[in-house]
Amino acid sequence: MREHAPVYRHPFGFWLLTGYEDVSWLLRAGLSVEDRNVAADNPLREMREVTYGDQMPRFDGRSMLDRDPPDHTRLRRLVSKAFTPRAIEALRPQVAGLVDGMLDAMARARHVDLIESLAFPLPFAVIAKMLGTPSSDHERIRELTGIVVRSLEPVADPDLVSAIVAADGELAGIAAEMIAWKRENPADDLLTALINAEDEGDVLDEDELIAQTLLLYIAGHETTVNLIGGGTLALLRDPGQLALLHDDPGLVANAVEEMLRYDSPVQASRRITLEPVTVGGVEIPAGAFVMASLASANRDERFWGPDAAELRLNRENARQHVSFGAGPHHCLGASLARMEAAIAFERMTARFPRLAPDGEVEWNGRINLRGPARLPVSTG
Template sequence: MRVARPEPPLVTPDFNPFLPEVHADPYPVYRAMRESDPVHWSPDLGVWFLSRYDDVMALLRDQRFSADRSRSSLYVAPPRAVYRSLLTLDPPDHTRLRGLVSKAFTARVVEVLRPRIEVIVDRLLDAAAARGEMEAITEFAYPLPVTVIAEMLGVPSEDWERFRDWSAVLAASLDPVMPEERWARVFPARDALFDYFRVIVAERRSQPRDDLISAMVAAEENGDVLSEHELLVMCNLLLVAGHETTVNLLGNGLLALLSHPETMAELRARPELMESAVEELLRFDSPVQFTGRVAVEEAVIGGRSIAPGQSVVAMLGAVNRDPDQFPSPDRLDLARSPNLHLAFGRGIHFCLGAPLARLEGQIALTALLRRFPRMRLGAAGPRLRDTVVLRGLSCLPLLLR
């Protein structure tokens, strides 16, 4: 008997995909938008929403659109909240700053970190094995990447609990239209992180080490125009962005596998699928759901005219389920090929840390499946984070025996 697929909600002009009820299960809503209004104008938000793969690909490669959030009507923030980082800069400033750190995150350089990542994974899983259970987010998915990026930067990894508190607040500041009470938490966290890095940067000026902060300080002192503020912003971004994607990849990916036990069993039996499996998990439930641009010139996307100054939201989670690009998009297919997902974006703002997140995901999931053949969800079940742009779990209890 064929089971009828439930009808998705109607996409009306006042529809808002940022609402909590959408975030709980966004993919039926995304399908409705693609099918009924793929280039959707929201008069209430003053924003275009793109939910088709080809339209988003065109947007992210089009130089007539800026990543500068300060131009956007969607991101209403106090003046103090606006500062320039790789996420929001356009060329030539973006090109200059990205060039200072990009060599540290190439696939070849990141591969050198494999033995160290394996050691960190084994240490975390040894502790979990002794308990027979694990809260996978706080006890594994978070400490793994934050330890790796802290060591790359050259800051004490034992400070990871402080980083967790700061980064959770700062990551939430990516969300559009944040209430004032949330901004009230952002500023103390950002100031504390800046103060933390200000001390580290001063130490590296007098006593350089073989780490990323020392390299950025040296680049500044060798004539590349990198101000003190730019240096602090870069440290902030690398620490937060350097672990957030992996945390959400591991949490979302584990939940997807546990929800598809036959698929998880296949991956356990065929570990050679792990590389393509990580790509499919990134596509299936993307760690970053939205990214924004602002038109600086008139442009046409998907047959709709976008005026200068209008904001456009690329719905990455939606385009990664576009059936025109991904056959049977709601099926978790670990051998999917091709799999040109946009989980890391595209164009000049393609995620700098993508090779690192991929490697961490492959090593972590391989070890989990190998060591815990009886791994299953704990009774409390998973809990979603309350962020909009970043999609991930705040809690994922696992039983390991």
């Protein structure tokens, strides 16, 4: 598609951009992210209305990810007051401790599923710890967020639709309870900071607080799992690159950027045009739903050169990937994800230089938050 139809109108009515320059432009162009702006006669909008009817997931549309200015600006500013670079940096020793504990368990077991042993529990434990949520809720939250993220994709199975609606309601209830509890038991954590976040007298109201808390919870682990899982898989498939990282641990920061580029943990972002725009010489009308394929932009030979499809941990411009998006919605958690992944890969490759595949990879079956669901490895 990059070659023949880089700006493509799908018969279902949405547009798909696959080239690096077009995708970068779209993300930075300040277009809308609010679904209500999709033209009423767009088949995609009808599909969603038919799927959910009046049971649209409750917090769908209330997080900053789904809001345009001025709401986006104010939500992002308030959350940024709590989710600061300092708060993230302060977690470094705890992240290292968590990784070491998980690697110890992997060393003892020798044959493990990397997703269950490290890629999932690490980001989940980190965001849960950061928010300061009671651990009795964690197992249920894990199950529910796994269901709710399916609402980011077209769903046909009516049982799954009901499950998404139910999970969405239950999660919102758990978040409301957590917030009420935290108001009574404030602590030095992100949830307390969100509750108290204030900008010239402006604060997050109850629904906004619930929506931003759930966004951080979900974005905090359902993405980084794919970076650690997909990155490990890429290394296992290319032992020369694994050896390179083992021999030169200083490469780890760039290696993480290259893993992000090579296998995008979030495959696509979407925007909605409020007026006609011209991209790559093609005019897209107002009210169009436009998907930007981050994964494809990250492999565009025209930008990255002829080795775009290869993993090169020392690629000089790896950091120019678009895996964290770009422009006004650029990922707020990018530095947290980078830190978790760098610590995990540095310690894992130092400890298990002979890490090897140990069975079939299973994929999670998701279109957007795509990654391995099971990755059997032997620690050597």
